[in-house]
Amino acid sequence: MAKERLSLRGLVYCQNCQRRLTAEVHPRGEYYRCQNNINSKCSERYIPVKLLKNQVETLYNLMEPTTKLLKLLKAEIEEVQEIFQAKSKNEISNLKRKIAENEAKMDALVDNLGREKECLKERNCWSNT
Ligand SMILES: [Zn+2]
Numbered sequence: 790m791a792k793e794r795l796s797l798r799g800l801v802y803c804q805n806c807q808r809r810l811t812a813e814v815h816p817r818g819e820y821y822r823c824q825n826n827i828n829s830k831c832s833e834r835y836i837p838v839k840l841l842k843n844q845v846e847t848l849y850n851l852m853e854p855t856t857k858l859l860k861l862l863k864a865e866i867e868e869v870q871e872i873f874q875a876k877s878k879n880e881i882s883n884l885k886r887k888i889a890e891n892e893a894k895m896d897a898l899v900d901n902l903g904r905e906k907e908c909l910k911e912r913n914c915w916s917n918t
């Protein structure tokens with residue numbers, strides 16, 4: 790029970806000296822206190838467990854919309870990425886097809902050129918376009 794109530798122990802730090810806060814149970818209540826406080830090197834006061842818990846809960850509630858928003862953004866980014874990937878694949882296959890077409894045209898041209906050469910050599914060619 791007490792363990793659960795003091796669940797922030799080890800997770801929270803002194804805002805004054807950045808040392809870890811420890812939890813203490815007093816007859817008048819439960820407190821977090823700075824570990825540096827004992828030698829009175831740090832002036833941070835004892836913080837009631839309830840107060841800190843409420844603050845953390847408030848912070849968490851403030852953060853929750855952000856978490857939802859981030860999830861939403863992530864999903865949207867992934868969707869856009871998928872669309873782009875699909876488009877890129879499409880473009881790549883289009884380009885490959887065009888390259889193949891151009892190669893075929895080049896082959897045909899080279900063939901024609903070869904034939905033209907033969908014609909010129911033999912001087913007996915009929916116009917073949
Ligand atoms: Zn401190």
